[in-house]
Amino acid sequence: xxxxxxxxxxxxxxxxxxxxxxxxxxxxxxxxxxxxxxxxxxxxxxxxxxxxxxxxxxxxxxxxxxxxxxxxxxxxxxxxxxxxxxxxxxxxxxxxxxxxxxxxxxxxxxx
Amino acid sequence: xxxxxxxxxxxxxxxxxxxxxxxxxxxxxxxxxxxxxxxxxxxxxxxxxxxxxxxxxxxxxxxxxxxxxxxxxxxxxxxxxxxxxxxxxxxxxxxxxxxxxxxxxxxxxxxxxx
Numbered sequence: 001x002x003x004x005x006x007x008x009x010x011x012x013x014x015x016x017x018x019x020x021x022x023x024x025x026x027x028x029x030x031x032x033x034x035x036x037x038x039x040x041x042x043x044x045x046x047x048x049x050x051x052x053x054x055x056x057x058x059x060x061x062x063x064x065x066x067x068x069x070x071x072x073x074x075x076x077x078x079x080x081x082x083x084x085x086x087x088x089x090x091x092x093x094x095x096x097x098x099x100x101x102x103x104x105x106x107x108x109x110x111x
Numbered sequence: 112x113x114x115x116x117x118x119x120x121x122x123x124x125x126x127x128x129x130x131x132x133x134x135x136x137x138x139x140x141x142x143x144x145x146x147x148x149x150x151x152x153x154x155x156x157x158x159x160x161x162x163x164x165x166x167x168x169x170x171x172x173x174x175x176x177x178x179x180x181x182x183x184x185x186x187x188x189x190x191x192x193x194x195x196x197x198x199x200x201x202x203x204x205x206x207x208x209x210x211x212x213x214x215x216x217x218x219x220x221x222x223x224x225x
Contacts (some may be wrong), residue, residue, distance in 0.1 A: 008151060041199075041221070042219065043201055043219045046213055050119070099156075
């Protein structure tokens with residue numbers, strides 16, 4: 001079992017839709033959670049970063065962490081074609097020995 | 112501009128050859144990382160370095176070697192011992208001021224074995 005599980009998609013939505021991207025993790029030592037966005041043939045760019053359970057909002061993006069169920073989510077409101085990319089969730093333990101990445105979910109927003 | 116640069120963007124290698132991928136950062140970050148990305152497998156850690164002249168193996172270090180002679184540079188050599196080197200290689204760096212400091216990635220190098 002992978003420590004971080006992520007549905008690879010692809011996920012296709014119409015422009016303006018609310019997108020929900022999800023990951024589950026199994027390692028109870030994970031304390032920090034990140035979402036990266038990766039455009040095709042580019043390096044990942046950090047999108048959101050969270051520590052505690054609850055929601056963190058940044059513009060159209062909301063990251064949600066539920067440590068009790070080991071579930072992390074990224075919501076995108078008013079999705080745009082420019083949001084079309086692969087979204088990677090990642091987790092790291094408090095000692096920061098290494099970052100564990102999900103396999104990524106490919107999102108396509110159709111105009 | 113501050114950032115991480117990787118070169119070349121595309122690299123072709125004949126079987127049996129060693130090749131070296133360059134990674135340079137001017138962010139004054141202490142730690143640097145090399146990942147390999149294959150379709151459906153996400154990012155897998157090859158090597159990482161938390162300080163100059165020191166580095167540790169990641170999850171898939173076999174067939175790879177690194178050096179860290181300067182803080183800003185962390186080259187990766189893909190040796191002929193790596194059985195399946197065709198992949199997208201990503202370098203990352205991180206300031207080690209605290210556990211909340213996150214990794215930032217370079218643009219990647221796509222290596223193809225002919």
